Amino acid sequence: MDHSAEVRDFLTSRRARITPDQVGLPIGANRRVAGLRRSEVATLAGVSVEYYTRIERGAIAGVSHEILGSLAQALRLDEAERAHLFDLARASSPVARQRRRRTTVHxxxxxxxxxxxxxxxxxxxxxxxxxxxxxxxxxxxxxxxxxxxxxxxxxxxxxxxxxxxxxxxDWGLFAEITVAILRTEAARDPLDKDLHDLIGELSTRSVEFRTLWSAHxxxxxxxxxxxxxxxxxxxxxxxxxxxxxxxxxxxxxxxxxxxxxxxxxxxxxxxxxxxxxxxxxSAMEENAEVAKAREERSIGGA
CATH class of the missing domain: 3.30.450 (Beta-Lactamase)
Incomplete structure (x- = not known):
């Protein structure tokens, strides 16, 4: 999975859903983008346009918590989206590690x-x-x-x-929730091969999944x-x-x-x-199979 693309698509999708009037900016004429411009997000977050542009293009590793918080506020991210942004930044770290997993249940x-x-x-x-x-x-x-x-x-x-x-x-709602959970997990644990395999399988076999996945x-x-x-x-x-x-x-x-x-x-x-x-x-069937096996062993040993 292209992590830079994940960062870019998430930030651009959040930027596209906010209109200037929602954040107190003039709408103006001749707008060529849906939602906010990069320059407007940069102004709201208190960073330069060049710096925000680098972040949106995927260079999010090493960005401070303060700036990430400012971006979250500028883009009006909810709690889950804010956590997702921080997860994306953490996953971009060169020392990011795969989460250790227990394979057996106590x-x-x-x-x-x-x-x-x-x-x-x-x-x-x-x-x-x-x-x-x-x-x-x-x-x-x-x-x-x-x-x-x-x-x-x-x-x-x-x-x-x-x-x-x-x-x-309400299958549509359940489908949206399912994809959102997987998207959240993909940022939390970007090195999970089994998760990437599952996402690849669902993307290949389900048009509905591909559509929902692209919404980020x-x-x-x-x-x-x-x-x-x-x-x-x-x-x-x-x-x-x-x-x-x-x-x-x-x-x-x-x-x-x-x-x-x-x-x-x-x-x-x-x-x-x-x-x-x-x-x-099920227990009766299992007991019958055990009894049959014992009987066969008894006959074989006679």
Whole structure:
């Protein structure tokens, strides 16, 4: 991925969405650019036009926090966009390193997830791979877990599985959120080969992904509510909380819950019952296979 191009496209896209009157500048005549000119951004940020032009062209390594903050204010960046700008500058450093990742899940983390019995609970990374999940989350995201291309991945499901359009009633919103999360992660960890491979795959196979990716939107995904249409239990609106895990930077613990007394709570109870029956059937099948293997070994040794 061309990092200079990432910086350029992000800054130009943010500059293009602001009109002069929004920042108290005269509109004037014969404007040839959408939004602000480079000179206007430079004036608002208190830097020279030449210096801002170099930054916008990708020379962001070594730019001070003060100037980055001034640019963020001039471009009216929100919290997620401001963090993204700082991430881009950090990633441009010649000493930028790939984030260390744990490849196994501690048994205690699975205990914590399994202790959440009233709603789906799972851990994901910045690529939207599902790292660990409780039985409710496996039942909730059953189509994600059924995909055969690599680990269960919410982004791949959203853009490459037709069933996602039914699961997400407002598919367009979910698609935008998914791309914004991936864009944010790409700046946080620019050396993540698996992430770049995923972005390349989605860009190649999905026109919708390519279009949304070119918008350079980013976001923090912490809390709120979403509506889903599950193939087993139907439509439900769930609140969610996403908690960054201090023990593993880059991992997020997400828990879904329904409003007490609501139809969505009834749907979650039904989902829990269905998940339990699936686990029971799976356990019975596994026990039958073990018994069959023992019987075959017994016959072979007779």
């Amino acid at each position: 048994e205690s983390l699975q205990w914590v997830l399994d202790a959440v019995s009233s709603g789906p609970a799972f851990v994901r990374n910045g690529r939207l791979d599902i790292i660990a999940a409780n039985p409710m989350a496996r039942a909730f995201y059953r189509d994600v877990f059924d995909m055969v291309d690599g680990p269960p991945n919410i982004a791949r499901y959203t853009f490459l599985d037709e069933k996602a359009h039914a699961f997400y009633p 939107n980013v976001r923090h995904h912490g809390a709120g509510s979403k509506t889903f249409r599950h193939p087993i239990v139907g439509e439900m609106t769930l609140a969610y909380e996403g908690l960054e895990m201090a023990s593993e930077p880059g991992w997020t613990l997400t828990i879904y819950a329904a409003e007490p007394g609501s139809r969505s709570e009834d749907a979650l109870r039904l989902l829990a019952s269905w998940a339990a029956s699936e686990l029971s059937a």
